[in-house]
Amino acid sequence: MVTQVTSFTRNGVSDWLVQRITAVVVAIYSVVLVAYLLFQPAVTYQQWSDLFSQTWMQVFTLMTLLATCAHAWIGMWTVGTDYLRVHTVGESANALRFIFQLGCMLVFVVYLIWGIKILWGNG
Amino acid sequence: MSKIPILDFDAIIVGAGGAGMRAALQLAESGRNIAVISKVFPTRSHTVSAQGGITSAIGSDDPEDDWRWHMYDTVKGSDYIGDQDAIEYMCSAAPEAVYELEHMGLPFSRTESGRIYQRPFGGQTKDYGRGGQASRTCAAADRTGHALLHTLYQGNLKAGSVFFSEWFAIDLVKNTNDAIVGVTAICMETGVVHYIRARATVFATGGAGRIYQSTTNALMNTGDGPGMSLRAGYALQDIEMWQFHPTGIAGVGVLVTEGCRGEGGYLINKDGERFMERYAPNAKDLAGRDVVARSMILEIRDGRGAGENGDYVLLKLDHLGEEILHSRLPGIIELAKTFAHVDPLKEPIPVEPTCHYMMGGLPTNIHGQVISPDVNGNDQIINGFYAVGETACVSVHGANRLGGNALLDLVVFGRATGLHIIQALNEGMDSAEASESDLDAALARLRRWDESDASGESVPKLRKELQACMQLNFGVFRKEETMQKGMHKLVELRQRIAGASVGDKSAAFNTARLEALELDNLLEVAEATAICAEGRKESRGAHAREDYQDRDDENWLAHSIYQPTTRKLSKRKVNMQPKTVPAFEPMIRTY
Amino acid sequence: MLISVYRYDPDKDITPYMQDFDLEIPGGRDLMVLDVLELLKEQDPTVSYRRSCREGVCGSDGVNMNGKNGLACITPLSEVVKSDKLSIRPLPGLPVVRDLVVDMEQFYDQYKKIKPYLINDEPPPTQERLQSPEDREKLDGLYECILCACCTTACPSFWWNPDKFVGPAGLLQAYRFLIDSRDTATEERLAGLEDPFSVFRCRGIMNCVSVCPKGLNPTRAIGHIRNMLLKRAV
Numbered sequence: 010m011v012t013q014v015t016s017f018t019r020n021g022v023s024d025w026l027v028q029r030i031t032a033v034v035v036a037i038y039s040v041v042l043v044a045y046l047l048f049q050p051a052v053t054y055q056q057w058s059d060l061f062s063q064t065w066m067q068v069f070t071l072m073t074l075l076a077t078c079a080h081a082w083i084g085m086w087t088v089g090t091d092y093l094r095v096h097t098v099g100e101s102a103n104a105l106r107f108i109f110q111l112g113c114m115l116v117f118v119v120y121l122i123w124g125i126k127i128l129w130g131n132g
Numbered sequence: 133m134s135k136i137p138i139l140d141f142d143a144i145i146v147g148a149g150g151a152g153m154r155a156a157l158q159l160a161e162s163g164r165n166i167a168v169i170s171k172v173f174p175t176r177s178h179t180v181s182a183q184g185g186i187t188s189a190i191g192s193d194d195p196e197d198d199w200r201w202h203m204y205d206t207v208k209g210s211d212y213i214g215d216q217d218a219i220e221y222m223c224s225a226a227p228e229a230v231y232e233l234e235h236m237g238l239p240f241s242r243t244e245s246g247r248i249y250q251r252p253f254g255g256q257t258k259d260y261g262r263g264g265q266a267s268r269t270c271a272a273a274d275r276t277g278h279a280l281l282h283t284l285y286q287g288n289l290k291a292g293s294v295f296f297s298e299w300f301a302i303d304l305v306k307n308t309n310d311a312i313v314g315v316t317a318i319c320m321e322t323g324v325v326h327y328i329r330a331r332a333t334v335f336a337t338g339g340a341g342r343i344y345q346s347t348t349n350a351l352m353n354t355g356d357g358p359g360m361s362l363r364a365g366y367a368l369q370d371i372e373m374w375q376f377h378p379t380g381i382a383g384v385g386v387l388v389t390e391g392c393r394g395e396g397g398y399l400i401n402k403d404g405e406r407f408m409e410r411y412a413p414n415a416k417d418l419a420g421r422d423v424v425a426r427s428m429i430l431e432i433r434d435g436r437g438a439g440e441n442g443d444y445v446l447l448k449l450d451h452l453g454e455e456i457l458h459s460r461l462p463g464i465i466e467l468a469k470t471f472a473h474v475d476p477l478k479e480p481i482p483v484e485p486t487c488h489y490m491m492g493g494l495p496t497n498i499h500g501q502v503i504s505p506d507v508n509g510n511d512q513i514i515n516g517f518y519a520v521g522e523t524a525c526v527s528v529h530g531a532n533r534l535g536g537n538a539l540l541d542l543v544v545f546g547r548a549t550g551l552h553i554i555q556a557l558n559e560g561m562d563s564a565e566a567s568e569s570d571l572d573a574a575l576a577r578l579r580r581w582d583e584s585d586a587s588g589e590s591v592p593k594l595r596k597e598l599q600a601c602m603q604l605n606f607g608v609f610r611k612e613e614t615m616q617k618g619m620h621k622l623v624e625l626r627q628r629i630a631g632a633s634v635g636d637k638s639a640a641f642n643t644a645r646l647e648a649l650e651l652d653n654l655l656e657v658a659e660a661t662a663i664c665a666e667g668r669k670e671s672r673g674a675h676a677r678e679d680y681q682d683r684d685d686e687n688w689l690a691h692s693i694y695q696p697t698t699r700k701l702s703k704r705k706v707n708m709q710p711k712t713v714p715a716f717e718p719m720i721r722t723y
Numbered sequence: 724m725l726i727s728v729y730r731y732d733p734d735k736d737i738t739p740y741m742q743d744f745d746l747e748i749p750g751g752r753d754l755m756v757l758d759v760l761e762l763l764k765e766q767d768p769t770v771s772y773r774r775s776c777r778e779g780v781c782g783s784d785g786v787n788m789n790g791k792n793g794l795a796c797i798t799p800l801s802e803v804v805k806s807d808k809l810s811i812r813p814l815p816g817l818p819v820v821r822d823l824v825v826d827m828e829q830f831y832d833q834y835k836k837i838k839p840y841l842i843n844d845e846p847p848p849t850q851e852r853l854q855s856p857e858d859r860e861k862l863d864g865l866y867e868c869i870l871c872a873c874c875t876t877a878c879p880s881f882w883w884n885p886d887k888f889v890g891p892a893g894l895l896q897a898y899r900f901l902i903d904s905r906d907t908a909t910e911e912r913l914a915g916l917e918d919p920f921s922v923f924r925c926r927g928i929m930n931c932v933s934v935c936p937k938g939l940n941p942t943r944a945i946g947h948i949r950n951m952l953l954k955r956a957v
Contacts, residue, residue, distance in 0.1 A: 013919070021916075021923035022956040025949070087919075091883040172773075173827070175870055176781040190850070234851040237841030237905070239859065239866045246853030272866075278780055279866060286840035321820055350776040383752075386778045467778060470797050592765045635768035638734045641821040644768035 015086060015110055028083050031076035038073040067128050074124045078117040085113045136316075136325050136571070141167050143332040143553050146301045146315060146357065149177035150277075150542035151521025151549075152336030153284040153293075155500075158550025160291035164557060169296040169317055169328065171352060171646070174285045178338050178350040179542065182277025183389035183463060184253060185269035186233075186543075187536030188226035192247040193267040194258065199223040200713055202268060204260045206537060209420050210530020211673035211683065212718040213370065213691060215707035218526040221498050222537075222544045224712075229543045230270050238283040240272050241460070251460070252394040253535040254418045255723070265418060267394075269536035274389050274463040280539055299326075300646050301356060303574040304333065304364040304517075307564045311515035314566070315360070316574040320646070323639030325578065327571055331561045332516050332553045335361065335494065335502075336546070339522040340657040341374075342650075344487035345596075345603035348380050348387035352650075357523035359653025361494050362660065362696040363577070366504050366514065369525040369691045369704065371492035371657065372664035373674050375533055376608050378424040380486025382444035386471045387488070388464055388481060390535040393417040395460050397449040399428065400480065401436035407445075412723040419723035422532040422674045425485035429608050432484075439482060446480035485608055489533055490657075491674065492664075493525035495693070495704070500524065500549030505693050505704050516561060520549045527691065530706075531673020581634050581648045588633030591648045598625055598651075602658050606665050611678040615666045622659050629655055660694040667701035668692055685718055724748050724804065726759060728770060729812040731819050739819065741810070748800070756788055756795040756803065756811065760823075772823035779936060782871030786823050787812040792873040792934040814876040816885065829885045830872045830892070837889060837897040837915070842908035858904035865899035865944060867937050868892060874931035874941055880924040887920035891931035891941030894922060898944035901951060913948075913955050922948055 018024050049056060060066055092098075093106035143159055145152045148170035159166045170177065189199040203223040207214055234240055234248065241249035248270045256266040272279035288295075298320040305314045305327065314329040340355025341347040358368055378399070379388040393399075398417045401407050411427035412419035419427075428445050431437060438446050449457060449464075454477055457465060461476075468476045495503045500518040503511045521542045528541055605618025629651060636644035670684035671677050690703040708715045726746050731739035744763055748754060757774055764770050772795070773783040779797035786795050788803045789810055803809060817825040843852075875881050875890035889897065897916065900906050916922045922945060931941040 016919050019919070021919040021921070022952045024919050025923055026953070026956070090920075091880075094883060097883070172775055172781070172783065173831075173870075176773075176775050176783045178776065178781075180781050180869070181776050181778065231847075231849070231851050235841075235843075235847040237900075237903070239862045239903075240851070242854050242856045242859045244856060246855050248851050275780075275867060278869070282866070289835060290838075290840040321826075350781065352775045463780075470779070470799075590765070590768070592768075638732050638769065638821075640733050641771050641824045643771050644764075 013090070024083050027079055031080040034073055034076040035080065038069060041069070061128065070128060071125065074121060078121055082113065082117060086110065136327050138327045138329055139167075141165050141328065141330045142557055143334065144169060144314060144328055144330040145334040145336055146170075147177070147336035147338060147521070147523070148172075148174035148285075148295065148297070149336060149338050149521060150179040150280055150284060150539060151546040152177075152334070153281070153288055154543045154546025155334055155336060155520055155550040155553075156293045157284065157287050157291055158547055159553060160288060160293040162554045164554065167294045167296055167328070169299040169301060169315075171298065171300045171320070171356075173297045174288075174295060175282055177281060178353055179281040179539070180278045181348070181350065181387060182280070182539055183274045183387060184391035184394065185251060185271035185276045185536050186230060186280065186539035187253060187256070187269045187534065188230040188540060189223070189268055190227045190230055190248060190250070190270065192243060192270075193250040197258070197266065197268060199226060201258055201260060201266065202226065203710075203713070204716055205255050205257055206528065206534055207716045208261070208719075208721055209255045209532050209534040210528070211532055211721055212530065212685075212689060212716075213527070213672065213706050214530030215527050216710045216715055217707045218498050218528050220710035220713060221548075222528050222540060225544045226540055229540065229547070233280060233283060233543065236283050236287045238272060238279050240270060240279075251391055252418060254390055254393070254415070254424070255420045255534045256418070265415070269391070269394065271391065273459070274391055274461045277539060280543075300649065301337075301360065302578050302649060304360050305329075305566045305570055305574045306364055307566045307570055309515070309564050311564065312364075312517035313563065316571070316578070318578075318646075320641055323642055325575065327566075329566070330516075331563045332518060332556065334500065334518040334520060334549060334553070335523050336519070336521045337523045339490040340654065341487045341490065343599065343602045343654050343658045343661065344374075344607075345599040346380065346385045346484070347487040348377055348385055349487065354650035355490075355653045355657035356650065357519065358493060358660070359656040361502070361519075362656040365697050366502065367495060367696070368660050368694045369492055369495035370527060370531070370664070371490070371660045371694055372668055372692060373491035373529075373531050374487055374606075374661065375421055375489040375491060375674050376425040376485040377488035378421060378428055378485055379447055379481075379483040380488070381467070381472045382439070382482035382484045384471045385486045386467055387486070388447060388467065388483060389461070390421070392447060392449055392461060392464060395456060396452050397447055399424070399483070400446050400448050401431050402438040402442065403436060405436075407431050407436070415723035420532050420721075421488075421535065422676070423723055425608055426676055428485055444482045444484045447483045448480040449476040450478055450480070489529075489538060490522055491525070491527070491529040491531065491533055493523050494519040495691070496520070496524045496526055498526060498545070498548060499552035500545055501552065505702070509702065509704060518549050518553065520545045525691075531675060577652055578649065581645065582637070584633035586633055586635065588631050589628055590635065591632060591644065591651050594625060594629055594632055595647075595651050595654065598622070598654060598658055601625070602661070606661055609676050609678055610665055612666070615662065619662050619666060622655070622662055626655060626659070656696075659699075660696070663699060664692045664694050664701055689718060724800075725808045726763065727808065727810040728763065728822070730770075730822055732769070732821055753799045753801045756786070756798045756800065756809070757784055759800065759809070760795060760811070771821045780869060782869035785814050785871040785873045785876070787814055792877045794871060794873070794936045797936060814872055816876045816882040817872070825876075827872060830875055830890070833875070833885075833889045833893040834870065834896060837893050837900075838908070838912065839896045839900065841900065841903065841906050842911070843905055844907060852905050854904050861902045861904075862899060864939055865895055865902070868895055868899075868939060869937060871936065873934045873936055877930040877934045879928060879930070880926055884920060884924055888924035889916075889921045891925075891945070894925070894948060895939060895941040895944045898948050901948065909951075910955075913952055916948060917952055917956075922952065
């Protein structure tokens, strides 16, 4: 049994499941958006704004945003633990990986807050 | 003599094949400080190549089966120079030994009722030879040795045994009381020489089939145990008895299991005739291995060999059908395709008798204690020294081993040896220190090689000459004239090897250095074989002389003992006193 | 034929290098790569490699031949030689001890980690434990592993995380015990494998399947383990 504190759920099965479920959410959202744009080829600002003022769309978008962040976190964490290793980049690997993970985390938090502000903000 | 690092143990086992690991398992459970040293990682040991199975009267195929029938077969197979007390012990302990392996996880093939699958093997009968062919060999497809070795390694991991993998034993260390107190050994990775001190030293070093040119044996089967033992001045027993397996793949020597014939395959000559019907009308292809091997050579000599040069015969399997071949002999299909370039589902496999097993070895009692017969022929036990497996001669195989008895020998006597060592340690064992000069003696030959200059002959060249000499002069059939030639050649080789050199002086993983040390061992075993083969003036089991074609019970119903100090042959009595059954008196051996 | 061999002797060399040998291949048989190594060693006794059974069951001589891992003793030249040239390198991803000899400790450690032995705490019967031929058949394709490390050292996931990812050989054996009808430690075994590294670092690259000299399929076994873990979790 290998454990690492920075892992998302610290459990391979959950990580694996989360990654697949979040992928499905993102996929459905993409399909919905693409379908909408196909049916409304010349979408206006008003139509777009109306769409996003409906509660179901706001919840759906937030869900997708959360899913994207979780999905990306697991993915980027994996990339970090694969490539930023002592035997590949040298002694500084652990520090580098920590900074890399911190950076990823910051980006996800920023996107999440920004997303919420867009969805429910007054702009 | 410079100081070398010392490691201390209660007991060490040299060799991590089936015998060594079974002994180790017993000792690990005792909580004693023990270690196994092996020149290869344990699962690379040659036990891994055993295919057909392990013989034991577990009564899965025939509920009436009896270990005494197994004992009868083994005594007869040995051509009556197997020790009957030892054979009795082995055959009676066999079922328990097999169950134990199964409990440890060995993936045996199964019958419909869920029991262990047993197949017929050569020389197996029911009811003391009166009830026809028996099926007594427990099998895991045709990979029984592999399954057994891995299972034992796994068992040892579970028990927490300590392994020194890739350590090469150089020589025995003998103290002034003439007891064995460990070995000198090289850590192969670093090249550093150590003294491994132990109160009990077990040799489980396997065979020496590499003294022959054509052999089923692994490249590392160089008789390291017998070599070390001979240099320490201890005797070998029945070392002229070399089993030639009937079915080595022609030209390469890779083993094709007797299980092929057990499952219904048979040998044919170039005319497609099933020739074993002529030589062994009852058992046919499942006669003793010595009988089948000789019949094949006679066929070839009479001009009925197959192939361009008529120098091999064929093993026919295609009539067994795809299903049997795939489920029972999958490994053989693979080997035949790789090494003989034939698909046994369609064509027969070219085979020839190939050196396979060393029936002789270090004489031991059933506890694995090595015996040194004194000048009056009385058994003297060497303190602290044990041997087990192919390297030992208990003797359960006598002049010819039955298929399926080798794996059994390993586990039964591996366990017995472990048990005896625990008891001996508990009672207190001699452990007088080895002196500087004792250690010096155990490092002498390493120093000789290390100090050799580059002008000497090369090791591979000398090894090839030695193997060719043994193949030519001490093969399936032997006669005085050619054996004399061979003995002269060996004398010459001994001198040349003394002046040979190692072309690699590096410390790390120096395999050239190890091959040189192995050559010393090959030479010792080859010489002992030659002198005993020349000395035993009769034909018995695997020892077939053209100038003495009959068995001579009056003079030679005896073990041969080779004394390295005098390089002479003497005799030792065969044990004819089993404890629970009447002895099997020698009879004419036909199949 | 041009044979290029990876050379490194820690006593002499600061860095490894490739040494070229021009070798006359004796006609007739299609030699195995091990035969070629033996011929080379007669020319230059310092060339070091492991070998033993020379028939593909002991697993000693796993090497990298023209870029692909395999056992030297059962790989015929005709299968690997390209434009009359053969490069022989040690198995990738493990520290080199000397020439073609690698330090396999990490590989063995991963094997030991999966508890590669039968666990059954019930007292054994006086005879063998019964097992139906169908249950026994489930072990086929698993127990035949010879621990040669060809698969694990061909696996990028193992290259990145040799200390955490069990690797294809170890996982094949993990499944061999998980699926054995005689083993009772399924829960304990699965609990030891559920972390994000041991099993889940497998990306299904399938290098293991393509190089296994015994024709085994570790990727499929890993899939089975993942399914068992999922079933246990939900």
